[in-house]
Amino acid sequence: MHRRSTRKLLSDAIQLLLHHHLKPRKSIEECKQIHAKLIRSNQTPLQIHIFNILLNFYSQCNDLCSARRVFDQMPHKNVVSWTSLISSYALHGFLRTSVALFTEMLESTVKPNTHTFSFMIHECTTSCLSVLGIQIHCLVIKFGFEKDEFLGSALVDFYLKVWNNMDEAFRVFDGLWRRDRVTWNVLISGLADVSDVGEVLRLFREMRVADELRPNDYTLTSLLKCCSLIIEVDQIHGLAMKYGMESDVVVGSGLVDMYGKCGKLDTGRKVFDSMEVKDIFSWSSIIASYVRNGSPEQAVTLFLHMCRQGVKPDQHVLSSVLRACAEAGNLESGIQVHAQMIKNAYQADCFVGSALMSIYANAKELGSVEKLFRRIENKDIVAWNCILMCYAQKEELATFYSISLFRELCQTSTVRPDMATLVALIASCQSVLDLAVGIQIHGLIMKRRVGCETSIGNAVIIMYSNCGSIIDAYKAFDDIVNKDEISWSSIIGSHLQNGFELEAVNICKEMLAEGIYLTSFSLPLCIAASAKLAAIDLGKQFHSFFVKLGLEGDTFVGSSIVDMYAKCGNVEASQKAFKELQEPNVVSFNTMISGFARQGNAAKAIELYGEMEKMGIVPNGVTFLALLSGCSHMGLVENSLAFFNIMCQKYNIEPEPEHFACLVDVLGRAGRLEEAYCIIENDGSVLAWKTLLSACRNYENTKLAEKCATKVMQLDPTDHSSYVLLSNLYSREGKWKEASKLRQKLVNVGGKKNLGSSWLM
């Protein structure tokens, strides 16, 4: 072929490259045509150049086989041909083939140049090939390329990222012929990654003074990573404005992120709004900022806005917005984001999966949590801890599930349990039945010598308290080296939970003597202890702490004061404390309604319920229990029936045994025994049947009493009271035979009448 036609082929190949993005499918065909002509052509130096263009072209079109064919068909190959194919294989994920080809090249007549070595070192960095990187560095020295600035930048990056070896990185850096902005940026970025702020600032100054180089967007990004104070972020922001990089998508996103982390959400938002180009990083940064700064609703709104703009969510933004849904307690949005997660195929992602798990865990959807956990591919310790915390909240067999999963973690995963794992594991022990397991887990904690750690020790205190072992709880408290306010409130709470109110108050005094202040956690516990002891003077002292500590805005603590006064019998003081609550919630209302009910003032209780409804506060099961108990004490049958219906029908609340018992009590006292029987016929509990049974005794309705007693005996055969009650009824009616039979039956099932006792004896 003539020289002219080769030139034509070259111009065709260049045209091909230029127009490829316009008509990709057509250009592959054109490429094949040029390729065919080229094979038939004579050899000219230009030919290698055209072959190289075609090789790169096929590679860009993801047709590696054709790229390889071009390479194999080349009569002569140069360094560009070799380097192109080596990089093509690596970029398409065929790292071994790429390295094999590099080795083959070393044995060929064509020698690698600085481009080839730069690429290979870069590959060693991204794929973390630590030993191969050093071997290639030796070759670089052998070939005399070590002073090259391009290759040097790649080597500095390699030593910092793969080996974390600053000395070697500096050695390469100092030996370079000249340093450009990239070389400086590589070094600064590597040091910023290990948070060597002093060194980063020194280099930043030196770069500007010694080499007279202006910082660019990469430099500012590294500097931003080192910021820990708002003033530093402001300074970088100033530099970005000075050099016109404020609206650069990467620098801008970095600023948005850092302002969010420093709590200056508004400034971050201004930067975000000023950015002309926003990518998924920018959206992710601003959304995470809203979550971090306590505005989860706005984070969710922004996420929806982002989706509407056609930006495809990725795993980062999904996990941020899921955290927002969790914090806003918004299960519905969580489900919507779950749909986006499935749509964008992030089900196997550990971060997204864990964030979603906590949403379903809060909603008590344990089955969904389990499914999500199983779908995560590379589970990290956070994912494991998340499901363990979830199992710890199970109502039944929590220890069984938790221990099985912990065993699975230890036996099947390379992930190592951490402190949070042990905390989650021990939190699964919730009752005296779990004490044996709890002791074993505590043994594991002792073996690892982490019992003295505050977070673990606090969890151990709570475990022993839940399992009823207060002495061990105190020992665990004693073992903690640095007791925090949670340690103190846990041990105070433990004593209160196990009926040691006086000791709880004494420990509180000890805490105050140690110079630890009462907090919104420990104070309500002490107030509750005063209430239990009916010690109003003590309660008043704690009330004064409430004022002194400025906790008046805390509804939780405020409600405990309302409860304390009511339980101590001073309803007026209770009412006053209730009126002083700044933002009463359902708990506060329940406390006050219970206070009135306990006092026998059903009218006031009902009136307060009306106020609560007017304020738009939704009542719960506890509210209705208080109302029913108030009405039942006063014999208000119709009111009781009305509240029971409102609860079930208007608020869709499933009645608990206590609700039934109250209703049966009031009906029973009014002699409406059959009516009570009808209500509990299908779903009554032992408590309701026992209540009805005693009503039957009062009205001497032996027929119905027999039915009730049979039910109680079925539900709890060891309960003595049903046998005794019925037997007394039989005796009263002169049915001595039946009475005696029943007493014998009681002896047979092993039931024993509890002996009475009196505080006065």
Added chain:
DNA sequence: TTAGGGTTAG
């Protein structure tokens, strides 16, 4: 040929 940013629990 070489350099950069955002995410999960307690």
